[in-house]
Amino acid sequence: MRLLSLLAGALLLLYPATPRAQTVWDMPTEYPENAMPGLGLTTFTKHVAELSGGKLQIKPSFDATAGIKSAGMLTAIADGRVQAGDAFAGSLESEDAIFALPSLPFLVTSTTDAKHLADIARPYLAAALQKKGLRLLYLTPWPPSxxxxxxxxxxxxxxxxxxxxxxxxxxxxxxxxxxxxxxxxxxxxxxxxxxxxxxxxxxxxxxxxxxxxxxxxxxxxxxxxxxLPLSVASVNQAVYDGLSGDLREAVDAASRQTERELWLALSTRLQENYQRMRQNGxxxxxxxxxxxxxxxxxxxxxxxxxxxxxxxxxxxxxxxxxxxxxx
The missing domain is CATH 3.40.190.170 (Bacterial extracellular solute-binding protein, family 7)
Known part of the structure; x- marks a missing residue:
């Protein structure tokens, strides 16, 4: 028996254990990586990897390289062409009038206003997504237009x-x-x-x-x-439901953490943008x-x-x- 155990150990060294199964989500946006939605995707990708222990991987893509723009994002997710995605809320008005709320003109005039409106609108946006078979992940705030x-x-x-x-x-x-x-x-x-x-x-x-x-x-x-409009990040509800309980918790925590960091980033974004704009004439x-x-x-x-x-x-x-x- 001792000889068999030694042989089994040697075989394990020669043939390492099969890597952990990994779930991958494609997650596109039509915006550049250095715009707020791009920052949202990279931040969410990082937190999901950390909180899931590498079991769930987000593959972000930017600049509409996946061939999907905001207006078609919900359909693409619902149809399973991608698992998740980011879309500018105003472009989704034809899906449900609630998506036009964050970009109503001159309704909000400050970051504080925008945060209040986002908090109030969240359950309504989530319900509109749910009707399409999608789940709200997080909201991305934009600087003033x-x-x-x-x-x-x-x-x-x-x-x-x-x-x-x-x-x-x-x-x-x-x-x-x-x-x-x-x-x-x-x-x-x-x-x-x-x-x-x-x-x-x-x-x-x-x-x-x-x-x-x-x-x-x-x-x-x-x-x-x-x-000060919003973008909306969402995932196919069936895809989310197919995750194990610990991975769903990881996604939820990553979503909350991403949104907190995006609002913090917004507080300095305006001045950073203006500095870069002035540097470019x-x-x-x-x-x-x-x-x-x-x-x-x-x-x-x-x-x-x-x-x-x-x-x-x-x-x-x-x-x-x-x-x-x-x-």
């Missing part, structure tokens, strides 16, 4: 000279109402439009602008604080002509009312809770 343009914006009439990339149906309506030629274009498709000259302005944050180097075409940025107008904001805000109230109609009974409790949360 402003206007990138070829020339400075001095008066409200300058808006009529813009052929501007907007990021959802609501922002398209607001800018069109102010006289601009506006079109909702995915972030992944924005640069080709700038190159061919079909647009001459972009609604985005300094974060998105840095990710795409918008300054190569648009050297002016008007700080209008149009909104961008002129930042932090006090644009009041008439410009007024021209846009005149349409903001109308689209907020329209959103309330589309969102049905969710509107009043959400907006009441948000207003009550403001100091």
């Amino acid at each position: 402003g206007i990138w343009s070829k020339t400075p914006l001095k008066t409200a009439s300058d808006l009529s000279g813009l052929s501007i990339r907007t990021y959802d149906k609501t922002s398209t309506e607001v800018f069109a109402g102010a006289g601009a030629k506006a079109a909702s274009i995915s972030f992944a498709d924005t640069m080709p439009k700038l190159v061919d000259g079909s647009i001459n302005a972009v609604l985005s944050s300094g974060d998105g602008g840095a990710g795409r180097k918008l300054w190569e075409f648009l050297p002016y940025f008007s700080e209008i604080t149009y909104s 961008v002129t930042i107008d932090s006090s644009p002509a009041p008439a410009i904001a007024e021209a846009l805000q005149s349409g903001a109230a109308a689209v907020q009312r329209a959103w309330c109609v589309k969102s049905g009974p969710a509107c009043v409790p959400i907006l009441d809770a948000f207003r009550a949360s403001k100091p």
